[in-house]
Amino acid sequence: xxxxxxxxxxxxxxxRLRDWRAQGFFSLGTGCLIVLLLLLGNIASCTANGPLNRTxxxxxxxxxxxxxxxxxxxxxxxxxxxYQRILPFQEEDVERxxxxxxxxxSSRPRFTAVAGQAYRYRVTADCEGAVxxxxxxxxxxxxxxxxxxxxxxxxxxxxxxxxxxxxxxxxQAGRGTQQAYTIITSERVHPxxxxxxxxxxxxxxxxxxxxxxxxxLVAASISLLLGVGFGGLAGxxxxxxxxxxxYSATLSDSLPALLLIFLAAVIFHYNLYPVMVVLGVVLxxxxxxxxxxxxxxxxxxxxxEASRELGLRDTQILWHDIVxxxxxxxxxxxxxxxxxxxxxxxxxxSYLRLGIQPPTVSWGNLILEGRARIENxxxxxxxxxxxxxxxxxxxxxxxxxxxARRFRVHGT
Numbered sequence: 001x002x003x004x005x006x007x008x009x010x011x012x013x014x015x016r017l018r019d020w021r022a023q024g025f026f027s028l029g030t031g032c033l034i035v036l037l038l039l040l041g042n043i044a045s046c047t048a049n050g051p052l053n054r055t056x057x058x059x060x061x062x063x064x065x066x067x068x069x070x071x072x073x074x075x076x077x078x079x080x081x082x083y084q085r086i087l088p089f090q091e092e093d094v095e096r097x098x099x100x101x102x103x104x105x106s107s108r109p110r111f112t113a114v115a116g117q118a119y120r121y122r123v124t125a126d127c128e129g130a131v132x133x134x135x136x137x138x139x140x141x142x143x144x145x146x147x148x149x150x151x152x153x154x155x156x157x158x159x160x161x162x163x164x165x166x167x168x169x170x171x172q173a174g175r176g177t178q179q180a181y182t183i184i185t186s187e188r189v190h191p192x193x194x195x196x197x198x199x200x201x202x203x204x205x206x207x208x209x210x211x212x213x214x215x216x217l218v219a220a221s222i223s224l225l226l227g228v229g230f231g232g233l234a235g236x237x238x239x240x241x242x243x244x245x246x247y248s249a250t251l252s253d254s255l256p257a258l259l260l261i262f263l264a265a266v267i268f269h270y271n272l273y274p275v276m277v278v279l280g281v282v283l284x285x286x287x288x289x290x291x292x293x294x295x296x297x298x299x300x301x302x303x304x305e306a307s308r309e310l311g312l313r314d315t316q317i318l319w320h321d322i323v324x325x326x327x328x329x330x331x332x333x334x335x336x337x338x339x340x341x342x343x344x345x346x347x348x349x350s351y352l353r354l355g356i357q358p359p360t361v362s363w364g365n366l367i368l369e370g371r372a373r374i375e376n377x378x379x380x381x382x383x384x385x386x387x388x389x390x391x392x393x394x395x396x397x398x399x400x401x402x403x404a405r406r407f408r409v410h411g412t
Contacts, residue, residue, distance in 0.1 A: 028402025034395025041209030058186035216342030222280025227287025235295030336400030
């Protein structure tokens, strides 16, 4: 009986996902997307430096997006007792003040507002028949009987000092609680909030991305050039180049790399690119060992002997047949790992005040400035640059891993 295509069972979605994962499609796609975002951030930081550095009158404003505001800003909102007095003074007031309140406010407000845009907050209480009161509020704010707060701030009300709001919820007996909070009003929308200077945190993260590609390329280029040169010569000829590589590897393993980088930062007066040159020199023995191992495993193959019999020179065999066509997996992996390590080194140096110096924006500087604000529950100042650093490092690692898997599938 003749078999048709309809008789062959189709691969399940799980099997296809496993195949795509084994071939590195997911790692490659995610890494390419992250690196593309870093590249766009570099372009934006160079072409739109002025608009990205523009400040707002609202400083230390929490993220305007409500999800980030709930996650990254958790100020204490205690329910303090509040009693509605009866005038003139009556004896029932003493009993009312000594009796515990039955109403408590269970909602959390929005702490940000934008000039010219409506601000809304629904006050909710955990009791029936509650009476809502707006005790303290900025000009123009209104509160309905059902607990809805509506306010459209004017441009003159945009300020980093904020506007204090106090709301109270009472039961039928006049006992209740009050909630006090501060609304920071800005001139425009800031999705991730602002820093202590009134600068948009999203713009600051974009400005800090300028140090995620070019310094890393300096370190990666030096490590690859030295590693491929000495590793290829040591693996193919096994003479003086091998002795020099062994000595360099021993010296690199015996000296703490981080201490050398710190020392280079001080010597070169916190200039980042000379530090990246030192980082490339520190990384090259590891690259050279990988290239050497690859050359040693390939130089005894039959296609190398056939190339010699055809009259090809040793330089053509080494750099073209072995390194370029058969060691690209090692080179690509080391390239993106060096880029990821360069990002981590730059952020660490800037955090320790040994790298990019203020007022130039760096993710390390932003993390250092935000660390002092953690005690005030202003987590977004340190979280945004720290999260961007993790994403950038993960993007380089994923891209290198995905390309290595693709080369491995194609047998290179």
